[in-house]
Amino acid sequence: MIAGRYTEADELVMVGRTVPLSAAQSAELGAALKPARRGHPWPDEISSVRWGGRDSKKPLTKVQPLVVIEVLADAAMQSGQWRHGLRYARYRPDLTPDDVPLFADFRG
Numbered sequence: 373m374i375a376g377r378y379t380e381a382d383e384l385v386m387v388g389r390t391v392p393l394s395a396a397q398s399a400e401l402g403a404a405l406k407p408a409r410r411g412h413p414w415p416d417e418i419s420s421v422r423w424g425g426r427d428s429k430k431p432l433t434k435v436q437p438l439v440v441i442e443v444l445a446d447a448a449m450q451s452g453q454w455r456h457g458l459r460y461a462r463y464r465p466d467l468t469p470d471d472v473p474l475f476a477d478f479r480g
Contacts, residue, residue, distance in 0.1 A: 373401070374418070375458055376437060377475035384413050384437055387475060388445065388454035397460050401441065404463055408434035440467040452476070 373390045393401065417429040443458040452475070 373460070374414075374432065375441075375443065375454075376414075377472060378469060379476070380474050385475060386414070386418075386453065388443075388458045390443065390460050391457035393460055400463050401439070401460075404439050404465065405435040406438070408436055412437075437469060440464040440469060440472060 373393065374386055375388045375390065376384045377387050378384055412434045414432060414434055416434075417431045420428050420430050440463075442461040442464055444461055445454050445458050446456050448455040
């Protein structure tokens with residue numbers, strides 16, 4: 373799963389990706405996600421080299437950016453993105469994206 377956060381400019385930016393989810397995590401999260409509406413800001417596919425994979429394109433299944441999850445991350449960041457896979461901790465139905473602090477734009 374690709375994780376995103378909003379910047380002060382109200383831009384939804386990609387900040388990391390999770391390690392593969394377990395079947396239970398996938399089911400829990402899948403039940404909360406809704407298909408993206410027209411105009412989602414992310415591309416239909418992304419290069420896997422972005423997070424250390426082979427240089428190939430992977431399709432994205434875009435969803436409405438309404439779900440908040442808690443993740444565990446190490447401190448290694450590059451260009452405003454976590455370099456290593458995020459670990460899914462839990463779905464946070466008690467939070468909305470407005471509850472998550474804005475992400476600083478590190479792209480310069």
